[in-house]
Amino acid sequence: MTTSAIDQGRRELRAVRRRSRPFLWFVAVFSFFVNLLMLTGPIYMLQVYDRVLGSGSEATLVALSVLVVFLYAMMGILDYVRGRIMGRVAARFQAALELRVFDAVVRRAAVKPDRLARTGLADLESVQRLMASPVLMALFDIPWTPIFVAAIFLFHPWLGLLATAGGLVLIALTVVNQTVSRNPALRSNAAIQQADQTAEQIRSESEMVRALGMQTHAFRRWMNARGDALSGQIATADITGSFSTLTRTLRLLLQSAMLGLGAYLVLRSELTPGAMIAGSILMGRALAPVELAIGQWPLVERARAGWTDLACLLGEVPPEEERTALPKPRANLDVQQLTVVPPGEQQASLRLVSFAVQPGQAVGVIGPSGSGKSTLARALTGVWRPAGGRIRLDGAALDQYAPDVLGQHIGYLPQRVTLFDGTVAENIARLSPQPDAELVVEAAKKADAHQMILQLPDGYDTRVTGAGGRLSGGQVQRIGLARAMYGDPVVLVLDEPNSNLDNEGSEAVNRAIRGFKAEGKAVLIMAHRPAALRECDLLLMLEGGIRVAFGPKDEVLRARVQNHRQISGHIGPAGVR
Numbered sequence: 001m002t003t004s005a006i007d008q009g010r011r012e013l014r015a016v017r018r019r020s021r022p023f024l025w026f027v028a029v030f031s032f033f034v035n036l037l038m039l040t041g042p043i044y045m046l047q048v049y050d051r052v053l054g055s056g057s058e059a060t061l062v063a064l065s066v067l068v069v070f071l072y073a074m075m076g077i078l079d080y081v082r083g084r085i086m087g088r089v090a091a092r093f094q095a096a097l098e099l100r101v102f103d104a105v106v107r108r109a110a111v112k113p114d115r116l117a118r119t120g121l122a123d124l125e126s127v128q129r130l131m132a133s134p135v136l137m138a139l140f141d142i143p144w145t146p147i148f149v150a151a152i153f154l155f156h157p158w159l160g161l162l163a164t165a166g167g168l169v170l171i172a173l174t175v176v177n178q179t180v181s182r183n184p185a186l187r188s189n190a191a192i193q194q195a196d197q198t199a200e201q202i203r204s205e206s207e208m209v210r211a212l213g214m215q216t217h218a219f220r221r222w223m224n225a226r227g228d229a230l231s232g233q234i235a236t237a238d239i240t241g242s243f244s245t246l247t248r249t250l251r252l253l254l255q256s257a258m259l260g261l262g263a264y265l266v267l268r269s270e271l272t273p274g275a276m277i278a279g280s281i282l283m284g285r286a287l288a289p290v291e292l293a294i295g296q297w298p299l300v301e302r303a304r305a306g307w308t309d310l311a312c313l314l315g316e317v318p319p320e321e322e323r324t325a326l327p328k329p330r331a332n333l334d335v336q337q338l339t340v341v342p343p344g345e346q347q348a349s350l351r352l353v354s355f356a357v358q359p360g361q362a363v364g365v366i367g368p369s370g371s372g373k374s375t376l377a378r379a380l381t382g383v384w385r386p387a388g389g390r391i392r393l394d395g396a397a398l399d400q401y402a403p404d405v406l407g408q409h410i411g412y413l414p415q416r417v418t419l420f421d422g423t424v425a426e427n428i429a430r431l432s433p434q435p436d437a438e439l440v441v442e443a444a445k446k447a448d449a450h451q452m453i454l455q456l457p458d459g460y461d462t463r464v465t466g467a468g469g470r471l472s473g474g475q476v477q478r479i480g481l482a483r484a485m486y487g488d489p490v491v492l493v494l495d496e497p498n499s500n501l502d503n504e505g506s507e508a509v510n511r512a513i514r515g516f517k518a519e520g521k522a523v524l525i526m527a528h529r530p531a532a533l534r535e536c537d538l539l540l541m542l543e544g545g546i547r548v549a550f551g552p553k554d555e556v557l558r559a560r561v562q563n564h565r566q567i568s569g570h571i572g573p574a575g576v577r
């Protein structure tokens, strides 16, 4: 993580926050009046004790009381309104960033599914929660603390000094609280996230967990994570709770001390009884925001950590740049000296691989496990960026196409197909809110999945879940193929397209590939099984991320067989002859 990336992220966050400035000015003005009206209580006390009790005038008492009710009502309304404004400022902040953060989370997760990618949305929410909380309002009230203290000084310097000393002790407590509770709070948050992640994994793989009898061990793993989370939470709550209690006690003590000192000064005739009570109330008002900040410190800590993580995420995943729209490409794919390093890895899993595909051709990509076939598929679909070399589609490098546009030109069937909660039609239409029925059926027909889909209980309107639901592995794969073919792509990248298919399914995929080639489009098929290579004209053979052969299918296969014979000839009985 570079500091310039974090700075960039911070700048982006601040720019969004700045948009709420006019509203914050409103809150500041409202806060001014709310705090001014806070003086109602002390002034009322001054008047009652020093004027009403002295003069014995009931009429003055009634008039003063009516005025106080009115002023308190005003204060209540203003306080309520500023709370509502802050709630909306927080919601606006979240709404302005939600899509951007989600986009960054998705893009980050595709290449580096780390903590930042997992917590991005929760981080945004923690900032929003702080903005909407009373603790942020305390920020607008804290500037009044010195004013209230100054007013106490006006009553009597000793009272002022006591209030100042009390305030300083409270602030010192806040700082110590912040320092002591930061690490346990961070640790507890990390443990909570870990526990949630473990729970989610066990839940989503529940079938496998039960089938393999892993439940006890899986639950123990989760319980351990929960245990860490709970002890972290208890440690944090203990620290914050003790500081909260200490602060509350100190404040009560201070209030009594103010009254005691005030009474002493009254006895010495240096203060009126009204000023004694008013001073005590004023000190309460002055210290209230500080106490609030201490009580809600975990919220502040979480938001602060969330802000930093958001800045890292947004800095590392900048917004997509606008790209000039290019005409629909032809199926000319040119891969030059392609080197790909998986995200977070040091070692390349594809090195200096070059090949070209023309319209109407199908290329089989073969090689042992871990040779780089799926890596090539991810690079061809633009998910992983090349560390070196270029992939050009009809002359333009892949990053010259906007990602969504590239997704329309290059259809992709990943090795592990997952569907989204929704109907079969919505899944084929790539979650389009209004799937075009004609295009959906056309894609399904091209993928030779139309008849299979019609036999489902509700045909294209059959509801499926993320895990496939009622569909078999083969059916999911064929719907995945239809989804890859939706929207008329010019290149298809199929990663192990028939790993779940029976003979009939494999035949259907081969027919689909044939039809696709006949339309002058190109297909790349990453495969282990020979049945998947039947429609291939060319073969690209990878080993350890390096191209070891590329050319017409028969030639490559013949060379491979010869090579195999030679090797077994050297080491086998024939070599001994």
Ligand SMILES: Nc1ncnc2c1ncn2[C@@H]1O[C@H](COP(=O)(O)OP(=O)(O)OP(=O)(O)O)[C@@H](O)[C@H]1O
Binding pocket: 342, 343, 345, 349, 367, 368, 369, 370, 371, 372, 373, 374, 375, 376, 415
């Ligand atoms: N997300 C990833 N992060 C780090 N390394 C990865 C990642 N995906 C793949 N690799 C590494 O890249 C290399 C090539 O993997 P790849 O999945 O491309 O092989 P493959 O030929 O598709 O294998 P298979 O036939 O088993 O699917 C492997 O060494 C693998 O460990």
